[in-house]
Amino acid sequence: MFPANALVENYPIIYNTTISACNSSELLSEAPFSILICDNMVPFFTQIKQVSMSNQPAAIFISDDPQIFEINIFPYPGVVISPKDAPTLINYAQTVVQPTASIKFQQTFVGTKAAPAVATYTSRGPSPSYPGILKPDVMAPGTLVLASWIPNGYSASIGSNIVLSSDYVTISGTSMACPHASGIAALLKGAHPEWSPAAIRSAMMTTASPIDNTFNQIRDIGLGYEIATPLAMGSGQVDPNRANDPGLIYDATSQDYVKNFTANQILTITRSNSYSCSNTSDLNYPSFIALYTNTTGMVVQTFQRTVTNVGDGATSYTANVIAPTFSVVSVSPDTLVFGKTYEKQNYSLTISYMGDKNGSVTFGSLTWIEENEGHTVRSPIVVSPIINFW
Structure with missing residues (x-):
């Protein structure tokens, strides 16, 4: 990892416990000219600063900090290895009479596995401002994305x-993921000019994939590569081709959002207390989150949803449910029959949370599967204790 085409070939490699913390450029500069091996006893970003101020040609950093692989500024020739691989390298440096190493930079490797994975820097749900709606919606490419840059600005x-x-430059962040998602939304609007913003969001969410390129569940780098949850990845990685033909959509109008204000909020805006408010769970959203306060008793929550058939003509869908642990999930009706394109059908989803003394956050999904192996329309389900953000 280095912005220049550095030539680090057959250099001596050194491991010395006196300087292996790599936290003093003065001490490092006194060492023989060689590739340094830096222990993981000091934060990586401290080490990279100190070695870059030394006169040494390169370093090998021992670290399992996942953030290292998401940074775009690496001012010094370096390689990062995991702590489990470190003993082999250290043994080589200490036992071979004249240990040497070479490092090659500016190479591109394609087909990296496993990908995608949830980055450490991305925000997790639920949203503090509105926890009754499952967030995030989807995930999109955002780590080390090659992007245009102002030519007279600092890049490395x-x-x-x-x-x-x-x-x-290569940049990481949700500022990189957002243009990918926005671009997909723009393409979908061009292909389906009659679709509302809610319909476009629905198409992107219900066709997103929770599976990576190894055909396993997407992992969360920030949680040590544990399986990612909907609170980290939403519905999964966006898939623009599938989103263009989602089968069913969960549409919503401005009135749906008005109904989602509280009675006090509507009174403040309209000066009228005659308006009837719906429950948060009734917003026609393509995901479900049930919040509870009692961790031991049964809690039942029902969601009302309306789906629109945007496929070709008459068809039917059957519900397939993966229930979160400690919960029973039922769908009524469990089969939706459409006579034509743009026909709407309603259904309800009921989550019966049975109680868990540990107050676990659990996950599942509802997938509407079209007859004859047609479209699949997937929505994540989260059952969670109410989170106190403040």
Whole structure:
């Protein structure tokens, strides 16, 4: 990882416990000219700063911090290895008479597995401002994305005093993921100009994939590569091709959102207390989150939903439910029959939470499966204790 085409070939490699913390550029500069091995006893970002101010050619960092692989600024020639691989390297450096190593930079590797994975920096749900709606909605590519850049601006550095500029840089963040998702939304609007913003969101959510390119469940880097939950990835990784033909959509109008205000909020805006408010769970959203306060007794919550057939003509769908642990989920009706395109059908989903003394957050899904192996329309389900954000 380095912005320049550095030549680090057949250099001596050194492991010395006196300097292996790599937290002093002065001590490092006194060592023989060689590739340093840096222990993981000091934060990586401290080490990279100190070694970049030394006169050493390169370093091998021992770390399992996943954030290292998401940064776009690496001012010093370096390689990162995991702590489990470190003993082999250290043994080589200490036992071979003249240990050497070479490092090659500016190479591109394609077909990396497993991908995608939820990045450490992305926000997790539920939303503090509105926990009754499951967030996030979807995930999109956002780590080390090659993007255009202002040519006279700072883009990278070499050491502590060489600043580089470029027409392109690799950047990580939700600011990179958002343009991917927005671009997909724009393409869908072009293909389906009659679709509302809610319909476009629905198409993106219900066709997103929770599976990575190894055909396993998407992992969460921030949780040590545990299986990602809907509170981290939403419905999954966006799939623009499938979103263009979702089968069913959960549409919503401005009136749906008005109904979702509280009575006090509507009174403040309209000065009238005659308006009837619906429950949060009745917003026609393509996901479900049930919140509870009692961790031991049964809690029952019912959601009302309306789906619109945007497929080709008459068809039918059957519900397939994966219930969250400690819960029973029922769907009524469990078969939806459509006579034509744009026909709407209603259904209810009821979550009966049986209680869990540990107050666990659990997950499941509802998938509407079309006859004859047609479309699949998937929505995540979350059952969670009410979270106190403040």
